Amino acid sequence: xxxxxxxxxxxxxxxxxxxxxxxxxxxxxxxxxxxxxxxxxxxxxxxxxxxxxxxxxxxxxxxxxxxxxxxxxxxxxxxxxxxxxxxxxxxxxxxxxxxxxxxxxxxxxxxxxxxxxxxxxxxxxxxxxxxxxxxxxxxxxxxxxxxxxxxxxxxxxxxxxxxxxxxxxxxxxxxxxxxxxxxxxxxxxxxxxxxxxxxxxxxxxxxxxxxxxxxxxxxxxxxxxxxxxxxxxxxxxxxxxxxxxxxxxxxxxxxxxxxxxxxxxxxxxxxxxxxxxxxxxxxxxxxxxxxxxxxxxxxxxxxxxxxxxxxxxxxxxxxxxxxxxxxxxxxxxxxxxxxxx
Numbered sequence: 001x002x003x004x005x006x007x008x009x010x011x012x013x014x015x016x017x018x019x020x021x022x023x024x025x026x027x028x029x030x031x032x033x034x035x036x037x038x039x040x041x042x043x044x045x046x047x048x049x050x051x052x053x054x055x056x057x058x059x060x061x062x063x064x065x066x067x068x069x070x071x072x073x074x075x076x077x078x079x080x081x082x083x084x085x086x087x088x089x090x091x092x093x094x095x096x097x098x099x100x101x102x103x104x105x106x107x108x109x110x111x112x113x114x115x116x117x118x119x120x121x122x123x124x125x126x127x128x129x130x131x132x133x134x135x136x137x138x139x140x141x142x143x144x145x146x147x148x149x150x151x152x153x154x155x156x157x158x159x160x161x162x163x164x165x166x167x168x169x170x171x172x173x174x175x176x177x178x179x180x181x182x183x184x185x186x187x188x189x190x191x192x193x194x195x196x197x198x199x200x201x202x203x204x205x206x207x208x209x210x211x212x213x214x215x216x217x218x219x220x221x222x223x224x225x226x227x228x229x230x231x232x233x234x235x236x237x238x239x240x241x242x243x244x245x246x247x248x249x250x251x252x253x254x255x256x257x258x259x260x261x262x263x264x265x266x267x268x269x270x271x272x273x274x275x276x277x278x279x280x281x282x283x284x285x286x287x288x289x290x291x292x293x294x295x296x297x298x299x300x301x302x303x304x305x306x307x308x309x310x311x312x313x314x315x316x317x318x319x320x321x322x323x324x325x326x327x328x329x330x331x332x333x334x335x336x337x338x339x340x341x
Contacts, residue, residue: 055072056090127247162189197211201238205228207224
């Protein structure tokens with residue numbers, strides 16, 4: 001058992017602030033894959049800190065105060081009675097320190113990777129900077145390959161996507177109607193395992209069959225797709241993958257262009273079990289306007305009463321005009337049969 005595996009089931013209560021001016025919040029702290037996960041009391045993640053970048057402001061004193069390297073204004077406090085979590089963090093910090101590459105070697109690796117990808121660039125020290133650099137230089141073709149490899153891992157849980165011949169052509173039309181920012185990308189309807197929608201690196205989008213089969217009009221499905229496209233614009237799917245996998249996989253992607261199968265398998269399981277991040281009304285409305293999709297069908301699908309989605313309903317950009325159809329009636333019927341009943 002590795003040091004990480006030993007402490008991954010630990011949870012502790014703490015106090016967290018986002019910056020020096022922010023109010024401290026009660027949080028739950030847990031250890032994930034190469035990250036310290038800070039969640040609110042409703043188990044919604046607030047932030048992830050790379051274990052390679054966790055620093056302690058007051059060694060040997062209590063409450064123990066931690067912060068992410070480079071940002072001492074953001075702080076996490078753990079009381080003395082959370083000794084097991086404090087011990088775990090300290091052991092993992094020590095383990096990371098022992099395995100951290102020699103600075104001179106890291107500079108050489110980064111220089112060679114940057115030369116291959118985009119020419120000579122500055123040397124990055126922090127894990128966040130490494131991840132950001134990897135996301136910025138990975139070409140679209142490699143993103144699609146990573147997305148396909150991740151899809152293969154997802155299918156081990158969900159099974160193959162629905163592919164009845166009559167519905168495949170309609171699905172391609174839907175992809176052209178609701179493209180990613182650089183053009184149409186594959187959309188797959190999954191029989192199960194996917195909560196609603198998931199977008200993978202490279203733009204492939206997975207949809208639960210219920211969004212196709214349970215509604216009378218394609219506008220609801222289109223609304224969920226628009227929401228997922230907006231999530232991908234806010235947080236790049238490749239960035240989310242690397243945030244989950246950790247700094248060593250960012251380095252590996254930069255130097256070899258690949259990610260380990262174990263990393264993809266673990267992240268696939270996380271994607272299928274973690275609820276999608278909620279989006280505010282302004283973000284969603286920008287998406288509905290950009291893709292010319294009515295907001296009301298989506299709003300009522302989220303809340304049939306409309307009480308919690310009233311902002312979307314009242315500000316629907318197509319409340320008084322009709323946008324281009326998502327699909328023809330015939331294509332929508334074909335798409336609803338893509339899973340074969």
